[in-house]
Amino acid sequence: MNTISQNNRVLSGMRPTGLLHLGHYHGVLKNWIELQHSYECFYFVADWHALTTHYEDPSIIAESTRDMVIDWLAAGVNPGTATLFIQSRIPEHAELHLLLSMITPLGWLERVPSFKDQQEKIKDKDLSTYGFLGYPLLQGADILMYKAGFVPVGEDQVAHVELTREVARRFNHFYGSEPDFENKVNAAISKMGHKNARLYQDARKRYQEQGDTEALSIGHALLESQQNISLSDHERLLGYLDGEGRIILPEPQSLLTVSSKMPGVDGQKMSKSYNNMIALREDEDSVTRKIKTMPTDPARVRRTDPGDPNKCPVWEFHQVYTDEDTKEKLAQGCRTASIGCIDCKQYVVDSIIEELKPIQQRIKEYLGDLSGVDSIINEGCEAARDVAQDTIEEVRKVMGLTGRR
Numbered sequence: 001m002n003t004i005s006q007n008n009r010v011l012s013g014m015r016p017t018g019l020l021h022l023g024h025y026h027g028v029l030k031n032w033i034e035l036q037h038s039y040e041c042f043y044f045v046a047d048w049h050a051l052t053t054h055y056e057d058p059s060i061i062a063e064s065t066r067d068m069v070i071d072w073l074a075a076g077v078n079p080g081t082a083t084l085f086i087q088s089r090i091p092e093h094a095e096l097h098l099l100l101s102m103i104t105p106l107g108w109l110e111r112v113p114s115f116k117d118q119q120e121k122i123k124d125k126d127l128s129t130y131g132f133l134g135y136p137l138l139q140g141a142d143i144l145m146y147k148a149g150f151v152p153v154g155e156d157q158v159a160h161v162e163l164t165r166e167v168a169r170r171f172n173h174f175y176g177s178e179p180d181f182e183n184k185v186n187a188a189i190s191k192m193g194h195k196n197a198r199l200y201q202d203a204r205k206r207y208q209e210q211g212d213t214e215a216l217s218i219g220h221a222l223l224e225s226q227q228n229i230s231l232s233d234h235e236r237l238l239g240y241l242d243g244e245g246r247i248i249l250p251e252p253q254s255l256l257t258v259s260s261k262m263p264g265v266d267g268q269k270m271s272k273s274y275n276n277m278i279a280l281r282e283d284e285d286s287v288t289r290k291i292k293t294m295p296t297d298p299a300r301v302r303r304t305d306p307g308d309p310n311k312c313p314v315w316e317f318h319q320v321y322t323d324e325d326t327k328e329k330l331a332q333g334c335r336t337a338s339i340g341c342i343d344c345k346q347y348v349v350d351s352i353i354e355e356l357k358p359i360q361q362r363i364k365e366y367l368g369d370l371s372g373v374d375s376i377i378n379e380g381c382e383a384a385r386d387v388a389q390d391t392i393e394e395v396r397k398v399m400g401l402t403g404r405r
């Protein structure tokens with residue numbers, strides 16, 4: 001447990017492969033927006049990840065990258081709190097990916113479920129590439145670069161975070177022992193002040209000699225409360241506490257996003273690849289048309305045929321948008337054929353339009369101020385790069401790459 005990152009940092013990325021839709025909004029963005037209040041958040045456009053599958057025609061990547069950031073901002077991601085950046089503008093991610101590849105057993109990558117699943121599912125692309133095999137490791141580099149404690153991901157990405165943890169553990173095992181580790185630890189301990197230093201030593205002893213996990217928690221809490229020790233000293237002291245050596249790349253945890261109930265307009269999950277999505281930029285007419293032409297309970301052939309909401313894909317939208325009282329009324333109306341599908345769908349149309357209106361208004365404003373958007377991105381990239389350069393320096397050093405200095 002103690003090798004897990006203790007910090008308050010959240011990192012997540014999205015691939016720029018098309019327009020953002022309601023599924024992204026309800027499934028991912030609302031969660032990001034929530035997290036930015038309590039964590040130090042880094043959100044980025046994973047354009048290299050998009051290339052692993054869209055290498056033959058990357059035009060969609062170029063088109064979507066800035067638009068994606070605009071949609072994030074319009075949905076409420078706050079660049080004053082969160083750092084927004086573009087993966088390929090931080091070349092250190094590529095270097096870390098390369099360096100981590102040296103210690104990553106091939107079998108670990110081949111066993112990641114998405115590797116085979118996607119190859120089987122996506123038939124129109126050849127995904128037996130080196131880049132695609134390395135997809136989860138590149139993601140690991142993204143995460144470890146910022147020493148993120150938490151990674152909000154959907155179910156399908158949990159295995160990637162798990163791989164990241166294993167790679168971090170292996171990395172720390174190989175490179176976490178410094179020749180002058182003890183000296184550095186002692187210097188760090190002396191910075192804690194006499195009383196805290198004694199408490200720390202005490203907790204360490206109790207944990208290491210008696211396996212007292214409560215003492216371990218006390219040690220952690222003590223380190224958390226130290227304001228005047230550096231991040232690397234903090235990591236040394238963490239490593240010393242459990243006897244593992246220094247933790248250079250702390251292990252992240254997944255924050256599982258409860259998967260969005262947002263259905264597509266055909267009743268399947270909303271997804272660009274099923275062509276059943278409502279984009280955040282969808283205009284009113286198109287929203288209306290898409291909902292009004294949705295299939296309903298097949299039993300309702302005529303207006304006078306009663307139906308069952310549980311057999312109707314439109315009902316899934318009501319679960320997202322409609323309050324309990326109205327839902328009860330509509331379900332009753334459906335079962336007794338006292339309400340028509342057109343009327344029932346109108347509620348959904350109205351809710352979606354109302355939800356999208358302020359977002360689209362802000363999208364319009366950002367589109368009218370592209371240089372403003374670009375400076376948000378530039379500032380984010382600079383801030384991210386500062387962190388990335390610190391990490392990569394540390395990694396180069398422990399891997400013997402001091403040639404450039």
Ligand code: TRP
Pocket residue numbers: 011012013014015046049138139142143151152153157
């Ligand atoms: N693979 C993620 C997805 O498809 C995107 C991603 C890339 C990511 N790097 C990441 C997510 C790092 C979280 C952390 O959704």
Ligand code: SF4
Pocket residue numbers: 296297300307308309312313314315333334339340341342344345
């Ligand atoms: Fe579906 Fe509503 Fe029609 Fe019932 S009335 S079948 S819930 S659209």
